[in-house]
Amino acid sequence: MILSHKIRLVPTQAQEDYFRRACGTARFTYNWALDAWKKAYEAGDKPNGRSLKLQFNAIRKEHFPWTYEVHRDCTAGAFDNLQGAFQHFFRRVKAGGGAPGFPKFKKKGLAKDSFCIANDKFSLDGRKIKVPKLGLVNMREPLRFSGKIMSAVVSRTADKWFVAIAVDTEVKQQPPKTKGAVGVDLGVTTLATMSDGSKVQHSSKWKRLEKQVRRLQKAASRKQKGSANRRKAVIKLALKHYELACLRNDVLHKTTTGLVQSYETLVVEDLNVKGMVKNHCLARAISRQGWAEFRRQLEYKSVMHNRVLVVADRFYPSTKTCSGCGAVQPVKLSERVYKCSACGLSVDRDWNAAINLSRIPLGKGNFKPVEMEALASGCIAGETTVIEA
Ligand SMILES: [Zn+2]
Secondary structure, X not given: OEEEEEEEEEOOHHHHHHHHHHHHHHHHHHXXXXXXXXXXXXXXXXXXXXXXXXXXXXXXXXXXXXXXXXXXXXHHHHHHHHHHHHHHHHHHHHHOOOOOOOXXXXXXXXXXXXXXXXXXXXXXXXXXXXXXXXXXXXXXXXXXXXXXXXXXXXEEEOOEEEEEEEEEOOOOOOOXXXXXXXXXXXXXXXXXXXXXXXXXXXXXXXXXXXXXXXXXXXXXXHOOOOOHHHHHHHHHHHHXXXXXXXXXXXXXXXXXXXXXXXXXXXXXXXXXXXHOOOOOOHHHHHHHHHHHHXXXXXXXXXXXXOOEEEXXXXXXXXXXXXXXXXXXXXXXXXXXXXXXXXXXXXXXXXHXXXXXXXXXXXXXXXXXXXXXXXXXXXXXXXXXXXXXX
């Protein structure tokens, strides 16, 4: 399977200048290609990345001689990216449901800056990467994955530079540790609640960062548009967002790795259920990004470790069902404790949902001994192990 390792780069000023020019060239080429694609389509043609690249190269020397200042992969990669963007677009059109999202022009300063390097054009030597036309650039750590190197993408996030190296790695054969199935419920205040009774909660640092993001967001919006102060405020905000993302990814990676290492089957809920609830609250918006990333990590890690990932049907009432007797009753969002009116069970709301999820692979009504013990020993709210991330 293909995995990407994203490594922070430590470029010199001259190297950073090259990166900026390379990103600019890649963005220009992408926009040129998108425009040409639209025109060709309107003229009744069936354009593709390859034909557009030939068209571009034919006029390149005359019209865009400055694009030769950077390596040719910057322009070539842009055509591949556009081809990919249209492939995804056509797939979404075919699948239906919701707006398919036609590929957009990349706006300077708003679009994510990046450029590609083909696998035969760069080489790695420990904590150094040799980039064509540039030479050795320092990396913060060496590549961790072994296997065939497929490609590299250099990108910028919050004024920091990264290289994502795609590697075709082998799938690990995990020794069967038959710990059965685990259900995972994702939330806002508690990041994840597992059916085994453990919880992953955000640290105090998380709350502090969230507060800082909110403050910086307000500060940036108050500055005059197009001003130097606005630009400075936006960079500050981007850095804070980046810090938050780093903290979140660290927690997510540790949690998802722990799960795939100890369980054979993992059950998660369909994210659309929660995603559909349109809520502009910042904490919720950030959580949603976390849920999507959590799911993405579980998906590839369960393949990597030979595990089964089950996604619950979006209509499965994991929150409303009593994990003790199976009765279904409405539950308000504010109720943190599930109190069953049929059997009198009182249990942490998220834990109740996680237990219900963990039973999906077994079929309804099957109780696992582990859970029975847990339920018997104390199904009172709050009596769960809390992992402070
Ligand atoms: Zn009940």
